[in-house]
Amino acid sequence: MMNDLNSHFFVSCRKMSEEFDLLVIGAGSGGIASARRAAEYGAKVAVCEFTRLGGTCVNVGCVPKKVMWNTAALAEHIEDSKDYGFKTGDVSFDWKIIKDKRDAYVKRLNGIYGNNLEKSGITLFRGKAVFKDTNTLQVGDQTVKAKRILIATGGQPSFPDLPGIEHCISSDGFFELESLPARSVIVGAGYIAVELAGILNALGSKTSLMIRHENFLRTFDKDLQECLMVETEAAGVNVMKSRNTKEIIKKEDGTLVVNTKEGDSVEADCVLFAIGRKPNTDINLEAANVELTDRGFIKVDEYQNTSQENIYALGDVCGKALLTPVAIAAGRKLAARLFKGMKDAHLNYDLIPTVVFSHPTLGTIGLTEDEAKEKYGEQYIKTYTSKFTPMFHSITERKPKTFMKLVCLIPEDERVVGLHCMGLGCDEMVQGFGVAMKMGATKTDFDSCVAIHPTSSEEFVTMR
Numbered sequence: 001m002m003n004d005l006n007s008h009f010f011v012s013c014r015k016m017s018e019e020f021d022l023l024v025i026g027a028g029s030g031g032i033a034s035a036r037r038a039a040e041y042g043a044k045v046a047v048c049e050f051t052r053l054g055g056t057c058v059n060v061g062c063v064p065k066k067v068m069w070n071t072a073a074l075a076e077h078i079e080d081s082k083d084y085g086f087k088t089g090d091v092s093f094d095w096k097i098i099k100d101k102r103d104a105y106v107k108r109l110n111g112i113y114g115n116n117l118e119k120s121g122i123t124l125f126r127g128k129a130v131f132k133d134t135n136t137l138q139v140g141d142q143t144v145k146a147k148r149i150l151i152a153t154g155g156q157p158s159f160p161d162l163p164g165i166e167h168c169i170s171s172d173g174f175f176e177l178e179s180l181p182a183r184s185v186i187v188g189a190g191y192i193a194v195e196l197a198g199i200l201n202a203l204g205s206k207t208s209l210m211i212r213h214e215n216f217l218r219t220f221d222k223d224l225q226e227c228l229m230v231e232t233e234a235a236g237v238n239v240m241k242s243r244n245t246k247e248i249i250k251k252e253d254g255t256l257v258v259n260t261k262e263g264d265s266v267e268a269d270c271v272l273f274a275i276g277r278k279p280n281t282d283i284n285l286e287a288a289n290v291e292l293t294d295r296g297f298i299k300v301d302e303y304q305n306t307s308q309e310n311i312y313a314l315g316d317v318c319g320k321a322l323l324t325p326v327a328i329a330a331g332r333k334l335a336a337r338l339f340k341g342m343k344d345a346h347l348n349y350d351l352i353p354t355v356v357f358s359h360p361t362l363g364t365i366g367l368t369e370d371e372a373k374e375k376y377g378e379q380y381i382k383t384y385t386s387k388f389t390p391m392f393h394s395i396t397e398r399k400p401k402t403f404m405k406l407v408c409l410i411p412e413d414e415r416v417v418g419l420h421c422m423g424l425g426c427d428e429m430v431q432g433f434g435v436a437m438k439m440g441a442t443k444t445d446f447d448s449c450v451a452i453h454p455t456s457s458e459e460f461v462t463m464r
Contacts, residue, residue, distance in 0.1 A: 021339070024048070045121075054110055093203060184272065198358050223403065304333075385406075416437055
């Protein structure tokens, strides 16, 4: 690990008394994006990081997760291939092969991030950064000063205080697994839990998903929740609804037993908790006069300003829209405001496209039906829906459905304020619709677009 950490250890030979224009704490996607854009605008920039470059997304998040989702999708296509005339014979899966290739890919990305910092003329300080005052950080044995400081420290998985929790792993631990568990229990109802349960199940692990309520993904549109629940259970995941974990017991043979407060239990070889994430704020924020919210996230306004005028924060540490592209976009806007003279530059958090890499995938933009009715009034909302078997599965034994939904605001010519879909290819189709919705597209605009046939996406421009 230390070799990886030091592979881009290029602390400048400048005098440590020299002051930077911008000092970024955290070399994740958002922090690096802001740092590089600020350097492009002529600022003297430094970044502090004590672990691998790229943050959660590159190392234990979006990137390796998508590799594993691709792997699971291939397993599903192999199953479907017989219906297309292919005789595959006995097919085996070697977890170590994809793990080694995935880890090597991530390591290459770590190197690319380091090279990009160097090319941008950014100084990288290796070590844990903590505030000494509003303009000064202690990074290891070095003292670093800056006119402005950006906090982009991200977050980490949360664990509950339960007996036996030491036997469990988080989503971080998922990427350290050396083999596919024969039996897995995932505890959690958010997108991370749903994604990992789908991956493990598709690759052959007997998977249980334990949730506290009757549905998962409860911030998503209810129709999406219900449709994906049907598909998840049909795929073989044992969804244990309205269950609360009581304890985890490890038997002599290594088997883990998850007991619930409701009185039932399930055995597993791997128990993974994905119940939420907490912000990385252990950087002596008191010395910087930076305030936190009631939930422990850094309090910021729409311009990423904290309670201290020269200190800013973005990304997961702020607790809003915890998505890598959001942090990147916010970081670039902040750099433009601070160093390019674009005084009103800030990220608009409305209509952010989001994808869940479930099986099948979900895509969503804007308001759910319930949110739209609460915001505008039930009488002003009209919805359009379509549910069907996509063409790919018209001849396969597996029949996962596709579902699509538009939420429209009647008084504004049925402006599309919410778009939701589940099904094969939804992850790739929502980006373009996001552009249309940012431009204020109406149902009439959707209808005026000629359909691409035969595709699933054409349903969005033909629904009545």
